[in-house]
Amino acid sequence: MDHESGLVPIVAMNSGGPLNLVANLVVMIVVLYLLSRLARPALAGTDCRRIVVFGRAGFIGLCIYLTLLYSVTYFGLRPEGLPSALVQLLTFVFYALAILGLWRHAARRPLTDDAVEVDPQEMRLVKTYFAVLLSLAFAVSMIAGVPALLVPILLNFALWTPLGFVLTCMAWFRSGKACPKNQLAADPQPRSLLRKTTRTAGCGCVGVGVLFATLLGFIYVLIGQSVPKTYSTIENPIAAPDPTANLGGELDGFDSPYIGHTGSWDGKGGGMFGSSKLADLDAEVAMGLRWTFMCAYWSALEPDGPVDLSDEIPPAWRALDAFLIAAQKRQLNVLMQAPVVGGNAGGPPAWAGRREAGKSAPEKMDALADFAGKLAERYRPGGTLAQQQRWGTSYGVRAWELDNEPDAYRTHWKDQAADYAEFVTKASLRIKAADPEAVTMAPGAASGGHLVPWLEAALDAEGLHGSPAFKQNGKPYSIGPSVDVVSFHNYEGLDTFLSGQDMTVVRAFQKVRDVFENWESRSAGFEYPRKQEYWHTEGNFDFVGALSKERRAAWRFQFFTRAFAAGIRKVVVMDASPLEQIAVKNYIEMLPQPFPMLPATDQIAMIQGKAVAFQHLGGDVSNAGQVWVVWAEADSGDAVVEIPVVGDHVEVVGVDGHRETRQVLQGRVRLQLRGDPKMPAPILVINRASGAGE
Numbered sequence: 001m002d003h004e005s006g007l008v009p010i011v012a013m014n015s016g017g018p019l020n021l022v023a024n025l026v027v028m029i030v031v032l033y034l035l036s037r038l039a040r041p042a043l044a045g046t047d048c049r050r051i052v053v054f055g056r057a058g059f060i061g062l063c064i065y066l067t068l069l070y071s072v073t074y075f076g077l078r079p080e081g082l083p084s085a086l087v088q089l090l091t092f093v094f095y096a097l098a099i100l101g102l103w104r105h106a107a108r109r110p111l112t113d114d115a116v117e118v119d120p121q122e123m124r125l126v127k128t129y130f131a132v133l134l135s136l137a138f139a140v141s142m143i144a145g146v147p148a149l150l151v152p153i154l155l156n157f158a159l160w161t162p163l164g165f166v167l168t169c170m171a172w173f174r175s176g177k178a179c180p181k182n183q184l185a186a187d188p189q190p191r192s193l194l195r196k197t198t199r200t201a202g203c204g205c206v207g208v209g210v211l212f213a214t215l216l217g218f219i220y221v222l223i224g225q226s227v228p229k230t231y232s233t234i235e236n237p238i239a240a241p242d243p244t245a246n247l248g249g250e251l252d253g254f255d256s257p258y259i260g261h262t263g264s265w266d267g268k269g270g271g272m273f274g275s276s277k278l279a280d281l282d283a284e285v286a287m288g289l290r291w292t293f294m295c296a297y298w299s300a301l302e303p304d305g306p307v308d309l310s311d312e313i314p315p316a317w318r319a320l321d322a323f324l325i326a327a328q329k330r331q332l333n334v335l336m337q338a339p340v341v342g343g344n345a346g347g348p349p350a351w352a353g354r355r356e357a358g359k360s361a362p363e364k365m366d367a368l369a370d371f372a373g374k375l376a377e378r379y380r381p382g383g384t385l386a387q388q389q390r391w392g393t394s395y396g397v398r399a400w401e402l403d404n405e406p407d408a409y410r411t412h413w414k415d416q417a418a419d420y421a422e423f424v425t426k427a428s429l430r431i432k433a434a435d436p437e438a439v440t441m442a443p444g445a446a447s448g449g450h451l452v453p454w455l456e457a458a459l460d461a462e463g464l465h466g467s468p469a470f471k472q473n474g475k476p477y478s479i480g481p482s483v484d485v486v487s488f489h490n491y492e493g494l495d496t497f498l499s500g501q502d503m504t505v506v507r508a509f510q511k512v513r514d515v516f517e518n519w520e521s522r523s524a525g526f527e528y529p530r531k532q533e534y535w536h537t538e539g540n541f542d543f544v545g546a547l548s549k550e551r552r553a554a555w556r557f558q559f560f561t562r563a564f565a566a567g568i569r570k571v572v573v574m575d576a577s578p579l580e581q582i583a584v585k586n587y588i589e590m591l592p593q594p595f596p597m598l599p600a601t602d603q604i605a606m607i608q609g610k611a612v613a614f615q616h617l618g619g620d621v622s623n624a625g626q627v628w629v630v631w632a633e634a635d636s637g638d639a640v641v642e643i644p645v646v647g648d649h650v651e652v653v654g655v656d657g658h659r660e661t662r663q664v665l666q667g668r669v670r671l672q673l674r675g676d677p678k679m680p681a682p683i684l685v686i687n688r689a690s691g692a693g694e
Helices: 006-011 017-040 042-043 057-077 085-104 121-143 147-178 194-226 278-286 317-331 365-379 385-387 417-434 453-457 468-473 492-499 505-519 549-566 579-588
Strands: 258-261 291-297 332-340 400-403 439-445 484-490 533-539 572-573 597-599 605-608 611-616 627-632 639-644 647-653 661-662 668-673 683-686
Touching: 017 042, 017 317, 042 484, 147 505, 147 627, 194 549, 258 278, 258 533, 278 291, 278 317, 278 579, 317 385, 332 365, 365 385, 365 400, 365 417, 365 627, 417 439, 417 453, 439 453, 439 533, 453 505, 468 533, 484 505, 549 579, 549 597, 549 611, 579 611, 579 647, 579 683, 597 668, 627 639, 661 668, 668 683
Parallel strands: 258 291, 258 572, 291 332, 332 400, 400 439, 439 484, 484 533, 533 572
Antiparallel strands: 597 611, 605 639, 611 627, 627 683, 639 668, 647 661, 647 683
16 A cells, blocks of 8 residues: 555545446446456466466557547547647657557566466455555545645655656666576567568557657647737727617527537537537536537438428437527527538438538438428427427527538538528528527638638629539529628637638638628629628637647637627637636626727826727716726736726726726726736726626
8 A cells, every 4th residue: 555645535536526436436346346257267376477467469458448448538528627738649659659669678578487376365455455445535535626635646646756767767777687688589589470560560650650649749839839919900890789689589698799619519419429518508607608509410310311300209309409408497598500511410411412422512402491490490489399398488599500611611512602502591591480580690611711712602693603403403592691690710829820820800700791791782682781790609719729728718808808899799618628717707797798899008008018908888987998908918028007997996807717906096097917928818997886797
């Protein structure tokens, strides 16, 4: 029990609680019992070399087992439970080098032919230690959140990590003296052609793996450096929304501008590999969000043909029902990305055919429109599910995003922009026939260089920019008149890395907006009024977490503020880490309705350094910003500013949730802003009598 004091808290803190630990122990004990039954011949003898000597077959089997274990379970892990991408890459490189070293190690017999006797009490002692360890871990798991438990864990690693290295070196040295190389090579084991081929192939695979990991690490570092250098404000932002507007039919929380987008999806109500979405929903509620996200794959919900929901409900639809029920219990509106044909859905179901091989446009386009109407009828407020759950018209899906990144992502509508316009037109008609107050949105496109030409083709009805089958039909379509909301995606860091220019959310928004405004009246018969609703529906900073957690938390404040100042109506909160969740929660609490958000750098006094300022005006304060958002300019050092306020005090809120009250002197408050080379942390200055959100 040399380091059991370290193992006990390690097991306890990673147990997930006493009940989860018991469940895991039951499975483990059953497995150990079965293995012990299989190992009875070896355990019964006095010569236990068969147990302690790890042969080639066992080594290969272990490698295969670990590869399958980590590759299968990795995608089921929660994003916030993962270490940084750099740590993951370094771990991969470490294991690859370890495997290569073991594989290259010279073959030799580890023991003599003499039997090695083991005292039977040794096994009883092992079982006793094992039972004590698990019993103590179970007891300690009840207080797993106590920080003091970290002390023995840190001591354990601090002691055994260097000691293990020293003991290993000593063992190598002693084995070299006890058995010199000339003796090891005296009776070399002949290498067969199969063994040589296997070793060469293994070394090649490990080498390729190391090179691949190195390349990924290099790309990771580059992405981490790809922080936009300039954040230009928009010259003609969209005016603040009319508070009397009735978008969404006055569903509770529909007007919230923050959309949750957490975890993974299987296209039928769950996460990847059938995992539950409940923890993701709870995380979104904890941040104060009123929206969540779900996608519905046509191929997953109607794999074998159109489904008759008046008969027995298929399992996939029941799973989607369960997600909606869980979201309703948490008072979360659902942005339903549906129908999803391409992207991760892989294209239309086989029975629907394809107009072109490998692309998204189905041969049976009307069947796709029928599927959209079927979804709307079941999940709308007052629809089939709402009636079954007795929600009435108070809850249901009213926001529909039609497919995912149709311009380029995986199975796509590339060179089928007009086919996509046909889909949007027909699906929107069917959705609104079921729910006249439904909000349809498109295209949910990425911010790459291919966006503008593809989007123009989807708006240009007269151009017939579609598949051969579409052109043969000859009927024009445009997405312009059919969508209520223009949706777009943007990952500021990743898109900056891929495009080679500062691709901020404002620039991505302006690209999409310019195209829609340029085509308002260019296609005869397909004119539409100027779009006012632009929603950012996917994207965090860089997708892979290359930017540090602290900087990503600071980025959330900056990103929200810049997006709202441009007039973007809703922004997505995608896969926020714990520190980001704290930042999001505080921002939402202080600014539940952030419009209008106005640039205000010219209204603050720069005492030292450079800073950026925005102010939110509202309520009964007419001569000062009710909420200021202020941060130092990146790579310019710390800053000191004074901002004009009313009253005798203000509340200052940081991205980490820290709050303090500052006294006002002569109508101004002085603030010290911490600088950062990449992403300075903003602060919120609450200038209200209540000091709370609206």
